[in-house]
Amino acid sequence: MKRLLITTADERSWRSDLPVLFLGEWCRLPERQKIWQSLDATVLPYHWDDRARMQRDYVYLEGIYESALETISHSLNTAHQISRGLRYWRILIGPWLYVFIHTLYDRWALAKAAAESGEVWKTIVLRFPQNQLILSEFKDIDPDSIEWSHYLIAQAIKFQHQIEYEEVPAELARDGVKNGLTRLKGPAGSHADFGKRIVTHLRKLSEKLGRHKDVLVIDTYLPRAAELRLQLAMGQWPIARQIPKTPKVLPDAGLRGKWRLTDSGTDPFDRFLLEMIPQQLPTIYLEGFGALMRAVQALPWPAKPTAIFTSNLFQFCEVFQAWAADKSAAGAPLVIGQHGGLYGTGNQHPGEDHQVKIADRFLTWGWSDNRPSIFPGLVLTNVGKEKPVGQPAGTLLLVTVPIRLVGYKSLSWPMGPNQAATFLEDQIAFIGALDESARSSLIVRINKKQDQKMRSGYWGSLQAAFPAVQFDDSSKHIEHQLRSCRLFVYACNSTGFLETLSRNIPTVIFWRPELFELRASASPYFARLEAVGIFHRTPESAAAHIGKIWKSVKTWWDNPATQDACQQFCDQYAHMPDRPMALLKQALTFESSGQRQLSS
DSSP states (O other), rough: EEEEESSSOOGGOOOOOEEEESSGGGGGGGGGHHHTTTTTEEEOOOOOGGGHHEEEEEEEEHHHHHHHHHHHHHHHHHHHHHOOOOHHHHHHHHHHHHHHHHHHHHHHHHHHHHHTSSSSEEEEEEEEOGGGOOOOOOGGTTTTTTHHHHHHHHHHHHHHSSOOOEEHHHHHHSSSSSSSOOOOOOOOOOOOOHHHHHHHHHHHHHTTTOOOOOOOOOSSOHHHHHHHHHHHHHOOOOOOOOOOOOOOOOOOOHHHHHHHOOOOOOOOHHHHHHHHHHOOOHHGHHHHHHHHHHHTTOOOOSOSSEEEEESTTSSSSSHHHHHHHHHHHHOOOEEEOOOSSTTTTTTHHHHHHHHHHHSSEEEEEEOSSSTTTOOOOOOGTTTTTSSSSSOOOOOOEEEEEOOOOOOOOOOOSSOHHHHHHHHHHHHHHHHSSSSSHHHHHEEOEEEEEEEHHTTTTTTHHHHOTTTTTTEEOSOOOTTHHHHTTEEEOOSSSSSHHHHHHHHOOEEEOOOTTTOOOOOOTHHHHHHHHHHSSSEEEHHHHHHHHHHEEEEEGGHHHHSSSHHHHHHHHHHHHHHOOOOOHOOOOOOOOOOSSSOOOOOO
């Protein structure tokens, strides 16, 4: 039986009088359950539920990225009448480009799977105002936007010519682009409070005390006091740098109509990508490039920095990226600090791949491999923090995360609606398997705002399943929970457990290895954690272990075998030396400016 394909939760593209095929579970919002339950409906399987396919696609998309980067770099050089190298454009547009490629390919594969299912009669496409679907800067991206996702799927359907479609003009749900896409604001007001004016004045004064050859230290993931101490250790005046704002520039339809990327290949997705980039490239790289250059020139930063160090601004800050790209080309080494978890342990991580390529030194949290930029470092976020903390008779703190229902970038992490549902089931299974003495002390911490934005429904599902359990919506810093915690439990391969293990806080972690694939080099270290009960492959195993140790967590944690496994792991992935400033100073010291320059 042929069905109407529904690609979005936007019900303007639905029909209630026909059998339908939902492209994915993200089309069926929980609050609209009465509507979609009344339909004669089936749901298309998600293509990346085949994790082996996802890994193959990852390799394929890396090749697509490199080819597209070279094409777009040449085209932008021509458009702006400049001659910047490939590394310059990799630093500036690389973060947006690889995310866009992964996201676009996910929507392409969904449209292709729907066509190949043989179930589709036709679909209804909403035609939104084109200029409102273009980002001003990468920071404006919203992977959870219903309308943007529908637009990408619709464009894929049109390009593939395999599904009949009916196009319906439609306005966006509200002014601008929904959920954080391009929304330009008027000029800021002049009513800054007195305190902010004082801070701004002091910052400007301190910047005047800086030197042309200082190391630029900004947004490093270090606590602010540690960031200032590091600058003193480098023999320079400590400056709390302000993160620059990227200029906002509107799209120019005439300019974009003339700007095209050369298509000389035969790969259908590659040709689709090169058609879509001129339609989706953020304005800061095209219409706003002149404004970007003026913003870079106005920065009160070192003219000839001996190094540049950040752990956050390698993306989502085009002014910094353009400045760093220029200075790198002039010989200033770029040092990027590891931005949390999954680095070095996850089998696939496009962000890590990008950052390691653009950095002269990539400062890890302890691990190393054979790539020349890798520099074993330390857990930046823990510098200066007390270790350990907690209460022997305190709480059981479970920290979990919502999982995005729509594809965004392929990495060793649950992807799509079915894997998101499986991950939620594991959290419920863990809590349900706890014995009463542990569960009565349980606090479940999950980011409620993020869950609502992603429409993942975790907060409501967990509360409904366990109404007697205490929940923390993550609105306050986690430190106050750690100080009253007996045992910390973490349910994914991310930042949190690296920080607690590094501080020697009793910790248990669990996740399905098939959803969080480990790098071969990391597996032996997790095996050692597993042998002493820190790492578990199922929620039931983690809950059973906690039941055994709950009355004497400290005894288990202080056991020499547990401590030895924890220390071996931390030496590799969560290192904290006795003299962190000495190690950081070493990481930022180069024999000569431009010691290692990358051609790409």
